Amino acid sequence: MTPSPATMSERIPPRDSDQTIAAPMMAIAATEASNYFGRAAAVSTFNPAVDSDSSLPVHILRTIGMFGFTGDPNARGDVGALPLVPLPLTVVAGIGLVRLWRMRRDACHSLILIALPVFLIAPLVATEGGAPHALRTLGLAAPLGVAIGLGVVEVVTWVRGRWGRAAGRLAIATVAVTLTAVAVFGGLEYLGRPVIDRYDAFSYPVASLSDLAVQHPGSAVIVDDYTSMDVQFVAFDNPPAIISPGTTISNPAAYKVIYALSRDDLTKSLGPELAGRAAAVAWDPSGQPVVWAVVP
Numbered sequence: 001m002t003p004s005p006a007t008m009s010e011r012i013p014p015r016d017s018d019q020t021i022a023a024p025m026m027a028i029a030a031t032e033a034s035n036y037f038g039r040a041a042a043v044s045t046f047n048p049a050v051d052s053d054s055s056l057p058v059h060i061l062r063t064i065g066m067f068g069f070t071g072d073p074n075a076r077g078d079v080g081a082l083p084l085v086p087l088p089l090t091v092v093a094g095i096g097l098v099r100l101w102r103m104r105r106d107a108c109h110s111l112i113l114i115a116l117p118v119f120l121i122a123p124l125v126a127t128e129g130g131a132p133h134a135l136r137t138l139g140l141a142a143p144l145g146v147a148i149g150l151g152v153v154e155v156v157t158w159v160r161g162r163w164g165r166a167a168g169r170l171a172i173a174t175v176a177v178t179l180t181a182v183a184v185f186g187g188l189e190y191l192g193r194p195v196i197d198r199y200d201a202f203s204y205p206v207a208s209l210s211d212l213a214v215q216h217p218g219s220a221v222i223v224d225d226y227t228s229m230d231v232q233f234v235a236f237d238n239p240p241a242i243i244s245p246g247t248t249i250s251n252p253a254a255y256k257v258i259y260a261l262s263r264d265d266l267t268k269s270l271g272p273e274l275a276g277r278a279a280a281v282a283w284d285p286s287g288q289p290v291v292w293a294v295v296p
Contacts, residue, residue, distance in 0.1 A: 080189030
């Protein structure tokens, strides 16, 4: 005899993993509130100093438009100017939403219904930067995936009930082909973009500088604190010496090569005589130098 769900649940010992995960997060939120909530506060529409590219109503319309119409203007999240949620997926998710609402008395279905608007709050109120913002909508991925899956089930069930099993199998094949086509097309659009379209967004100059430093151990790079994180990421196993712009390098000969993102940074740290020997070692797609180097 198959045990009932209640009987099975009684046999499963309670787990405290949720509390284990939540405890340090809650502790940091309480003790380091400015750090924990700082980024959210800085990009929120409630921050008078927030730097937004549009008014709040336009931001909201563009964010909601990600369902079938608008894409992330940032090249890091842009997929060939395609909407964040392609129209075919939006339609299927809408059908799934109807099913979720119909089954809302079930706890699992109601949880997904609640999660969808909750995870939409962040991209709606965070007006800093462009909209829609792909990274700020990542929380929607899981509940939206459930809605899409339930939408597929709803479509296939309806077709099968109206026209029979053969039609149901055809509906499954149609959905599978559609979802695959959307995935393949989006992937090709994302990976097929020319370098010039993603050069600045993906910090190619910093990547070039970091690669050069890796190729010449014992080098130094002149970069700010924020950029230094990228350098340390690329050169994680043998990072170069990192020097802040404007800092005088008293003993340049201690380094094999000194790299910078501009000749001006080299001049401020090394003086005009030594910096005058610097040469460009990396260029952008238009041929402009983006990384300079000097051998002391």
